[in-house]
Amino acid sequence: MTPFERRTRRAQERLRAADADALVCAPGRDCQYLADVESEQSDRLQLLVVPAEDDPTFVVPALDAGPIRAATWVDDVRTWDDDDGPGTALDPLLSSLDPSRLLVSERMWARFVLDLQERCPEASLGLAGDVLDPLRMRKDETEREALRAAAEVADAAMRDVRALGDEAVGQTEADLAAFVAERLDAHGGEETAFDTIVASGPNGADPHHASGDREIRAGDSVVFDFGTRVDGYVSDQTRTVVFDGDPDPEFETVHDVVREAQAAGVAAVEPGVTTDAVDRAAREVIDAAGYGEAFVHRTGHGVGLDVHEAPSVVAGDGTTLEPGMAFSVEPGVYLPDRFGVRIEDVVLVTEDGAERLNRTDRGWRC
Known part of the structure; x- marks a missing residue:
């Protein structure tokens, strides 16, 4: 098990203790900490979704998938293209989670937070730092x-x-x-x-x-x-x-x-x-x-x-x-x-x- 997978499994333990369904991390230091992927947010949605149970998933633009697959231990990398939009990859994932509470990166762009709220209207949102800060410290x-x-x-x-x-x-x-x-x-x-x-x-x-x-x-x-x-x-x-x-x-x-x-x-x-x-x-x-x-x-x-x-x-x-x-x-x-x-x-x-x-x-x- 890599250090990144060990950190992710510890995060999942804390997710379960917090009665939250998943972490949703935008590109940034949280993604780097958990998945060994260093990238920046852009106008194309890219997310790491870490459920309380089971393995994490990347949702990424198709043109970014190669470098991410090469860098990370995460096996499930789902892609979307500009013609169809991110919903083709993201919506089935969120549907399978059927979340009631999601914890999102503090630095996720507002446009992506609002999009997440629209896709999961029944879910409450919290901060990923509630789970990750005690680990990262x-x-x-x-x-x-x-x-x-x-x-x-x-x-x-x-x-x-x-x-x-x-x-x-x-x-x-x-x-x-x-x-x-x-x-x-x-x-x-x-x-x-x-x-x-x-x-x-x-x-x-x-x-x-x-x-x-x-x-x-x-x-x-x-x-x-x-x-x-x-x-x-x-x-x-x-x-x-x-x-x-x-x-x-x-x-x-x-x-x-x-x-x-x-x-x-x-x-x-x-x-x-x-x-x-x-x-x-x-x-x-x-x-x-x-x-x-x-x-x-x-x-x-x-x-x-x-x-x-x-x-x-x-x-x-x-x-x-x-x-x-x-x-x-x-x-x-x-x-x-x-x-x-x-x-x-x-x-x-x-x-x-x-x-x-x-x-x-x-x-x-x-």
Whole structure:
């Protein structure tokens, strides 16, 4: 049994426990997780239907069937063509299921959800995440190795960034973002996992700054937030550095606070602890230093096939940590019109604590 089939069988157990008839997954990370098919939604309907009992079925456009059959362990791949439409393949399948409750992918296009409702008017709809999120949160060994490998690629790229030293002065944020992408590729990454953030000087006070044409100056603090994919799984790390010169007089104090907060958050991670307790451990350090109002986001988020997935490391989430869960710990302090500091590692919950997947220097001086 492949890892993908094992995941599907576990999902079916949870479907039965939830008294739901089937998962209906659009192309995306849920399909990749269950069936080893990586594709994107288009105007032609493509679905993976996983019933609570029996084997799953793909319903796909005929012109896409070959690559899907070659990629997946799922034997039942039903096709439709443009002349007749998807009902020729989908309607008999839904009729055989006669569903009263279907769980659909959160990111399925609205047009396909509405079409599904029209075809199954007696069925109530819920979210596939109710079944899949608890499974996807706990990474199996194949997933853990991919996450480790992705983190190693990001670490190698960050070491290359630091090695630039004062050569980075005069380059733009966009130049450095392109450099990061090139180094991720050189070290074996499959692609950038998200738009690389290079936020210099006052731009660092914007947690989601888009790398632009501002030139790096001596004394600027620069926030680097980037990641890549290996075997579909992502890395996500942040470092805040100064390439040359002396930073804002308050910068070193803030950086020390954020680094201490990040260490406290990681130290809190172990099985049985809740995600909001990890958030609280990091936040208390920043609050005590007087920067609580400048910490404007959650402490972290789950990491896997998606850059942001369950669990959420935030007050009130309350997910109990279990071995195999992977998430970021990334406190930050942002002082508008001056600078920002964020430090982020992905951690993996172990049997007795946490494994940091990112290991590069967390200091600020290059």
